[in-house]
Amino acid sequence: MKPQPTVLFVRSASQDRAAISFLRDSGLTVHEVEGVRDLECALGDYDTDCVVTNCEVANPDGTQYLGGLTVIERLQRNHSEVPVVLLAEVTNGDIAREAYSRDVFGYVPGTVDDAHQRLLAQVDAAVASSPARQRASKRKQLNEAVRLVNQALVRSQSRMDIERDVTAVLAGTSRYTEACTVTCQGDRPVIRTLGSQRGRVTITAPEPLVRAGSAERLVVADIDQAAVGDRTDALETDCVRVLAVPLVYDGTSYGVLAVYADRIDIFDTEEQDTFREVGHNIALAIDASHTKDALQQRTTELERQKERLRELAQIISHELRNPLQAAMGRVELLAEATDAEEFDAIQRSHTRMSFLIDDLMEIARQGERQYTAEPVSLSDVLAEAWNAIDTGTSTVEIDCTGTVLADRSRLCQLAENFFRLATDRGESVRITVADTADGFFLEHDGRPLDGDSQGPFELSYGSTDEGAGLHLAVIREIARGHGWDISLGDGSSGRVRLDVIGVEQPSAKADRTSD
Structure with missing residues (x-):
């Protein structure tokens, strides 16, 4: 547990020294950052509870005009769980309104006499709100990931499309670093799809994936980077935690979905429950695609059988009708010249044969009507x-x-x-x-x-x-x-x-x- 809250202060080039000293004297750990460009690196280096930014700080292009608004925008997009307090050296209502429209936590005009006390009060309130903001941010990220996965399941047609699209959307989120689907052959997982669309990679920590596949239960495990070493072709490079989700529906296993992250504080109970449902939905979609393929194959085969039946009926009709009609005509001539009962029987047989040909053709035509x-x-x-x-x-x-x-x-x-x-x-x-x-x-x-x-x-x-x-x-x-x-x-x-x-x-x- 941290002894005191940590604040990142994005300061202007010539001001803010007094404000930074005041926050430090109040018991806060303050790390100084010069401009928007250095902010992302600092967020990765420090476990930050709050960000304070001056309004006039350096933008990524080096300009000093309203860089604080850019800081708010960047944090809202990539680190929405971190609260931001904006310090402005001028009293400007338009700046305040713009800042609040970008979800700033607090606004402190630097020109008032008690600016530092107000800043400390805003920082204390922001730090107190941090756990709730982190929970809300996590839920928002989870909901967005589930939404993207469901969209992928709806638009994908085949099993390969489903796995490729799902891993791609998960690897493309800000919450996860990589995702893949594997099938386990003994104690060796074989990658089917990889979200980042990289080339061939290896799995240096296969045990969690194999365990999830064999036991058909969700597994969360830490990744030992020492075991990965400097292998740039390893799937787990820069990843410290993995969630392995079995893809099982109605007793049939369709492999394992593996989701990787570069933070250790991830995949809690709530997130695991969410991915259990996600895994079930993925397996259901794969099963449905297999059923669809089987039905399509069966339909195609039935169409081929019908076509063969129609062709056979046409051949029989063509080969039999002409000689039958010729025979019927000759029998009629003979019957007129000779009074014999045998001709009546022959005529009945010919008529019967004609009916049978008609019936056979009718069977072949029923599927077309x-x-x-x-x-x-x-x-x-x-x-x-x-x-x-x-x-x-x-x-x-x-x-x-x-x-x-x-x-x-x-x-x-x-x-x-x-x-x-x-x-x-x-x-x-x-x-x-x-x-x-x-x-x-x-x-x-x-x-x-x-x-x-x-x-x-x-x-x-x-x-x-x-x-x-x-x-x-x-x-x-x-x-x-x-x-x-x-x-x-x-x-x-x-x-x-x-x-x-x-x-x-x-x-x-x-x-x-x-x-």
Whole structure:
């Protein structure tokens, strides 16, 4: 503990001797400084409680005009925790107002009779306020550092961007000397990013960083400059204290953030708590960037798969349609010339092949189409779908009274595919369609589907079952486009049942909008 307060007195060339002597006689330790240029060095040399400056002291350019105001400005910018008392040899209200606008602690006109007593009183008050000013200054610096870090987290996209920007803003503050991120390989931390953007450097005091990474807890440690020696490539050169912050989120470690300072009176409990939160936010941002990258990679892969599927469908369509149409034309000519039942079967097979090609192309196109939902009558759309296909002797019972929000053409297409699937399962299939509480269902009493019960809506399903898998895949894509859920199972009396759920009604949407 210092025996008495320490004052830096920035004096003019020809005055202030009496004032300095008076302060010293009053029990203060006073160090004299000539001009603004020497002030920064003196602040580094002495543990200063207060700065007193004459109004007319030397500016950095050597001029003597109002240099005291420059002193106030410099201290406010770089050492706001140090209070300043301005001593003016002339009584000038404009100077006083300008000084107070720059956050001077006190103003003493040197022309009054009790100027020295007033100066001592102002210095005593400034020294008494020093601890509170230091706390306020520290909190201000911490808040500014956190603000800059948060800005960096918002604008950075990748992990490397996050680490580079965070270390750069921390190393650029007046409170910290350097910052870096490391990953620990055994007992050796490897630097990932360095805030000062210097070239390759070494870590001569690795233990605090390794301990923070392995134990996943914050570590504060002093740096022995004797161990660093004269190694100019050492990270800790001119640094006496380090704060190592583990970057951990949801059980995953992303290394360690190391923050260095050139003062020993730093990284107290409050600052450690602040950096715990900062470390958590950095790790969260890195984790989010990894998730974003994974989603982007997955999206890219899905787009590639869709493109391959579209290309495959186009190839199949191109390679099959022409010979199929030629075969259909020849069969029609033969059927006209020859009365044979076999030609009817061949024509049905050709028609079936044409439907399968259409369905395959539709699956490939679903990802490209935009869905426009509007109120549609479910019974009208189902009737339209039934009339659009060749149903033979099969029948349908439509028991739907509701109106749903759907893309009319896509909904009609879904129903067509189910009707084709049903009529392919028998000669005279009975089909039922009805409303449910959150959608509708379709049933038929035709032959059950073959194959494994799992994945019925995948393209591979039913590939040997007369193209049932294609119909179901088209149904699945249309349901996905609407945001509906579908399930296939056994209905009443062993009938095959397709449930479509999650279907919105116009009234329900209006209620939610009103709420």
